[in-house]
Amino acid sequence: MHIINARLRHRPELFSIQITNGIFSKITPQNDRLVAAENHVDAGGKLVCAPFVEPHIHLDAALTAGEPEWNQSGTLFEGIERWSQRKPMLNEADIRRRALSTIELLVQNGVQAIRTHADTTDPTLVGVRTLCALRDELKDKIDLQVVAFPQDGMLSYPNGLKLMEEALEIGADVVGGIPHFEYTRELGEKSVKLIIELAKKYDRLIDVHCDEIDDPNSRFLEFLACEALFHDMGSKVTASHTTAMHSYDNAYCSKLFRLLKHSGINFISCPTESIHLQGRFDSYPKRRGVTRVKELREANINVCLGQDSIFDPWYSLGNGKLLRTLDYAMHICQMMGYQDYARALDMITDNSARTLCLQGYGIEVGNAANFILLDGHDDYSVLRQQGEVRLSVRHGEIIMQRQPSKVISPPWITGATTR
Known part of the structure; x- marks a missing residue:
């Protein structure tokens, strides 16, 4: 050619x-x-x-909105509840059909690499097995990474840690976590330590749903960054969402950013999802609830953008177009200067490839x-x-x-x- x-x-x-x-x-x-x-x-x-890179999506949940019920409140927590209703209906054929349809939609819109989360708080682990099999089948056509993601908590869900290890034995590429959803802060911190241990044991990457909440006291990000720094794993570690950062005060963020830069960890923001899910407990003024994308970028900390959901219990829209996600991010995060525009595509190309540790990109x-x-x-x-x-x-x-x-x-x- x-x-x-x-x-x-x-x-x-x-x-x-x-x-x-x-x-x-x-x-x-x-x-x-x-x-x-x-x-x-x-x-x-x-x-x-x-090519565009989709660094954060849930293929096992894609195209399930309204099955069996809609998320009427629009909150993150009702989304988790609705997904718990849908999980018993999962089987290999169901997941393959929906995942392939969503992958096709992404490919039509320029995506050639995808990181998908697969729920490990399902005793059958059918999502992990199916998406790992699809990854192997499609390896010549698309780069697909599978995150072992404990949606209901690694330590708060019965046998959650055992299921996580089983998912890694099956072949998941990335260790996931959700420390802010564990029952207590102590369990959240313990889960982060276990995530690091598992990643080292199985030689895997890390991608944690971290502080996806409006609570300014949710500060697992500093704990994750510190563990990544002390174990010299920063380039392999990703903090997804970090929406609580929107509610942190500037004095704390000034201290936090010093640690984030030293740690070298990566960030993924999902602006269309976050602005929809967060701020639900506010009247007015109402928080945007999106992490500090602009400030991370200006501090030369690697940050990229994902869609998170396409027609699932957390977000009932979505069309596979990362350019739409980028457009939202530029507006929501007030990155509207010409210099912001001039390198906008970094956040759905180079930065995402760096987050996924893609070689030869x-x-x-x-x-x-x-x-x-x-x-x-x-x-x-x-x-x-x-x-x-x-x-x-x-x-x-x-x-x-x-x-x-x-x-x-x-x-x-x-x-x-x-x-």
Whole structure:
């Protein structure tokens, strides 16, 4: 494959990109636009970008909203209650069907790597088994990481720790946790220590649902970051949500950020989910309930964005479009300066790849030829226009292609006359 007339991020000139045996073999600037030959893909001056990465989603719960009941209050805790009602209905065929449909939706929107959580507070562990099997089946088509996630608490759920170890033995890639949902602070802290121990024992990554609550006294993040620092594991550790940070006072955050920088841990925010679930106990003024994405970014702490849910008990909308999630984040977190726009795509590409510890990611000679073609010529134009993903290529093979629809403008725009 040979791509011509391509734009690359943060580079003003056009580029020609050669792919050989599924690898980027040559990337060279063009002086002028080229005319496409038969074996060329003409990017037409549009942006060739590293693929989108979905770092936080629950494929085992996707497409289950309203089954058997809707989350009427819109709270996180009712969502957990509704999911507990749905869990007895789970089976392999059910999870495969919904997970594959959701993966297809993500692929259609430029995603080539996914980290999914799978509930371990289900004695059958059918979600873990099914998603690990799908990961292995789809390994040539998409990068899929499975998090062993104790939705009802690792220590507060009967045999929760045993089920977590069993999930890791099955083959889950990441150790998960939810310390703020354990019955007591002591159990929450103990769960974090166990998460670190398990990750070291099984040589796995860590991704903790951490302080996903409005309570300003929920401060498991400092405990997780400290454990990561002391065990020198920061790059392998992710704190997801951390919505309580929205309620922390600035004096405490000033102290906290020093620890976060030293620890080197990663952050995932799910802004569409958080702004919907959080602040439910407030009247007015009402908190946004989204972690301090802008401040983390300005402190050079790695932060990325995920969708979290697609039509499940916690969030009954969702369409697989990370660009929509990015758009929400820019507004909610007040990242509306041009310099924010100019590197906006980092939060759904490079930063997410770093969080997942993906190897060989990015448009560089020698890397796997994985990329997407976006409507727009830079981060700003893609974000502003919410540009479509026109093409998705993995290892040099097209896995998705979208033809632009023909738009006919009315005569008063084109200047034509009518009779």
